[in-house]
Amino acid sequence: MTVSEMPASAGSSAMAAIEPELVSLLESLPESVEYATVRFRSDESQVLSVRSNVLEPIENGIDAGVMVTVWEGGGSGYGATSELSPAGLSSALAAARRWATATADTAVLPAAPFGVAAGAYSGPVVIPWSSLDMASRVDLLMGASKRLAADDRIVDWEAGVTITDSSQLILSTNGSRIEQCWSNTFPTMRATAAAAGLVQTRTLGGFSYGGQGGVEVLERFGFSDAPDRLASEALELLAAPNTPGGTMDIVLAPDQMVLQIHESIGHPLELDRILGDERNYAGTSFVTPDMFGTYQYGSELLNVSFDPTLDGELACYAFDDDGTPAKRELLIENGVLKRPLGGQISQDRAGMDGVANSRACSWNRPPIDRMANLNVEPGNDSFEELVAGVENGIYMETNNSWSIDDSRNKFQFGCEYGRLIRNGELGAVVRNPGYRGISSTFWRSLSGVGTADTSVVMGVPNCGKGEPNQMITVGHTSPTCRFGDIEVFGGER
C-alpha cells in the first residue's frame, strides 16, 4: 500500500503536519554531521475495562514526540523531546550533537551503517474501532462481565480491551523516508474464584492475546464465548486436585508456548545480549557467536522463524526503526541454530548476518535489538496425536508465571490450567501446574509439533529490556507442542 492509499488518521495527519519542520531541521545541519535521522512517533490509545460489572475509569492517551540521532566526528548521540516547537526540536538536535562530540572516541561504531530506504506500511484493520461508539464498547464489555459472574464463588472478574493506533515517520540525511502505521487490539478477560482457602484465576490467554487489527481481533481469540468458559474453568480448578510432581511428558498449549519461545529462544538469540549490552540489566546469553551454523538448539522438529510479514501478528512492519527492510528469516532450521536476532548496528559490531529487528518502544527511547515476530513453525501432529503419544503426563494451558536466569538457561514456568494425560488420553483437571528445565536441553526434548490448525497467532505486550528501560510488543505464533521427561510440580495447596 502506498502512502496516498492509506486512510487518513490522526497519526498520519500529525506526521504530515510536522514533516516540514523535520525536513528543515535536517537541512539545517552543518556538513560536519555525517549522518542524522529524525523519528517522529505518535500513539493514541484507549483502555476500557469493566470490573465486577462496574466500568473502570476510561483511560485515553495521546503521545507524540521526536528523537533526533546524530553521527558526527566518530561519535553518536540522541536528543528526544515532546516539545514539538521549532525551539524544542532545535534543542533536541543540539543535545544529540553534544553527545556525538562527547562520544567521538568511545562510540561502539564510528559511523552509521544504514542504507537508503523508502516506503510505507499500514497494518490491517477490517473493522475499525471508530465504527463502534463508546456506548457500544461499554455494552460489549459489560455484557461479558455479567456472564463472568456465573457463581458466588467468582469473587472478582474483569473484561476489557486496549486499543492503540501508532504512526511513525523516519527521515534521514541520506534521503530515507519511511512512514508506518499500526493499529493493535488487546482483549483481556479474567475470572477469579475463591473458596475454602483456595484461589484460582482463569484468563483469556494470560497476557498473550493481541494482534494488529480492529474490532475483528476480539473474535480471533474467541471473546464472545470466553466468559462462560473462563468462569466454568475457574470453578473447575477450585475443585481440582493439585498437580502431581515428578518427571513426565508435557503438552503445552500455544498460550504457554508463547512464553517458552519468548524467554528461552527469543532472548538468548538477541545479538545485543550476546555482545554484552544487556549484562547489567536483562542479562547475557548462553548462546555465543561460534554456535551459529552448527549448534543443535532443539530436536529436528524445531523450526523457528523471524517473520515480520505474518498478517495480523503484533510486530509486522516493512522496516525496522533503523530503516532496514524487514523480511522473513529462519533462525533455527531442523533444530540447528542459523541466525541471531540482531539489527544493523549489532550485525556490524559482530560481523554476522542478522534480521531487521532494531526497534524502539517509543520516540523517547533509542532502537535496540528486539524480537519482533518470533514463531515456531507448525509440524505434522494433530492435537489428538500429540496427546496419544503420552503415557503419563500433563497438558498445560495459559501462562501465569515465568522466570529464567540471566543467561536464559534455567527456567521455570507456571500455568493456569492443567489436565492429566494417562495412556494417551486427556484426564482430570489439575490446578497450579508448573514445570522447570534448562533451555539448552529442553528444546532437544521436543517430541511432537502440532499442525497449523493447532497454531495461534499471539504475542507479548510487555517485553522489557534496555537501559534506559523499554517495554515493547512482540508477536509469537506457535502450535501445540509436546516435550519428553520434564520436571513437573504443583502448588503449595
Next chain:
Amino acid sequence: MSDVQTYFTELVGWATSQLEGEEVLLASFTGESSDFVRLNGVKVRQAGTVTQRSVTLKLILGDHQASGTLRLSQQPEIDRPQVASMVRTLREQVAVVPADPFLLYCTNPEMSSHRAVEAELPDAADVMDQLVSVSATEGHDLVGIYAAGTTYRGFANSLGQHNWHEATTFNLDWSQYLQADKAVKSGYAGTHWDEAELTRKLNQSRQQLAVLARKPVDLEPDHYRSFLSPAALIDILDMMAMGGFSLKATRTSQSPLLRMVNEGAKLDPAVSIRETTVDGLAPNFQSDGFRRPDEVTMIESGAYGTPLVSPRSAKEYGEETNGAEAHESPESLVVDPGNLPADEVLSQLDRGLYVGNLWYLNFSDQSACRTTGMTRFATFWVEGGEIVAPANVMRFDDTAFSMLGSNLLGLTTTTETVLDASTYGGRQTNSYRVPGVLVEDMAFTL
C-alpha cells in the same frame, strides 16, 4: 517556582476556564529532563537526552468520569488546542458512560503542597569519561547506565488545589564483569556526586571480583542456609508488594499475603514493613489529589497492619484512603533493621549461600506468596564463616512465610538505601531502605 511548575499551573488554569456547568477537572503532571549514558566495557553504546512532559486530565461531572493523558510541548499555542480537544472528548464520554459508584477525589484545596529536592550534579559527559577511563586504565569490564536530571510530579484541580514535587538526582547502576556471568553489581545514586564515594564503591566491587575469580561451585538443589543482601531482599519485597499490601487485592482474594488477613498467618516478629513517604523521593500526594501520611505500617512485628488504600478502593470498600495510587503498592518502602551486626553476617551464616542479588522473580504459587527466581551476580558459597568460592546461578522457590517467617534467623542492624534505577516510560521516584536477612533452609530447586 520552576518554569515547568509555572507552565503546568498556567495550563491547568486555562483548562479550568474551558469547563462548563458543574464540571470538575483534575490534572496530574509528570515530566523529566534526563541524560542517559549506556556503557559496555570501554565503549558507549548509546548516549542521549530526553525531555518529556505529560498531563493526565480527569473530567468529572457528578458521579461520571473519564480521563485522558496528553504529551505536552511546553508551548501554549501547541498544548492549549490539544487540551481543549481532550476536554471535549472527555465531555462526550462522560455523557455516555454509566455512573461510577467508586469515584472519589480530593475536594480540599488546603491539601496543596510543594517539595523540591535540590542537587549538585556533574556534567553527564564528565561522568561518562570517568567511567570509560576507569574501564580502560584499570581493566574493568564495566557495563551499565548513568541516568541523571530532574523529575517532576504535579497535581492541580479546578477547585484550587496545587501540589508539586521535583527532584534532581543521579543514578549510576552498573556491573563489573570478570567473565561470562561472573560479575559484581553495584549502584551509586543520590543528589550530590562525590567522586571519592564512586571510587570507594568501585574498589569494593573489585575486591569481590577477586573472589569471583576462584573456581565456582555447582550446588545441588537442596535447602541452604542463606544470607540475602539488601538488594536481594528488595526483590523479595517487590513480589510481596504485588498486591500484598493492597486493600483491593486483599478484598478480591488476590493478595499473596491473603493468609495473613484471612487465617492470621504471621511473619517473624522481627519483621516490620512500612511505607515511609516522609523519607523517600516519591511525592507526598497522588493523582486524585489526596495527600499521603508520613508513614503507613503494613507489617508490624510480623503481623498484618494497615493496607495501602487508593481513593477508589476506599469508596468501594468503605475505608479511608491513605493516598495510595490505584496500584496500591509502596513507593518508599522501609524494613526495620534487626539485631545481626553487619560484621557478623559471614560468621552467623557459617555454612551456606551469600546471595548478592536475585533476578527475574515471579510467583510460583501466588496465594501462598511462594516465589521463584534466580541468584545473580555476586553469590558465594561460605564455609566456616569464610567465603570459599562463587556459586553458579541457582533457582530458589520458597514462600515469604518461610523466608521472612518460620525460617528467618535475623535482620542486619544496618540498612541500605536504594533509589529505584527503573526507567520504564521515565525515571522513577521509588526508593527502599532495607537490611539484609539471614534465612535457614532456603529452598533451591534447580
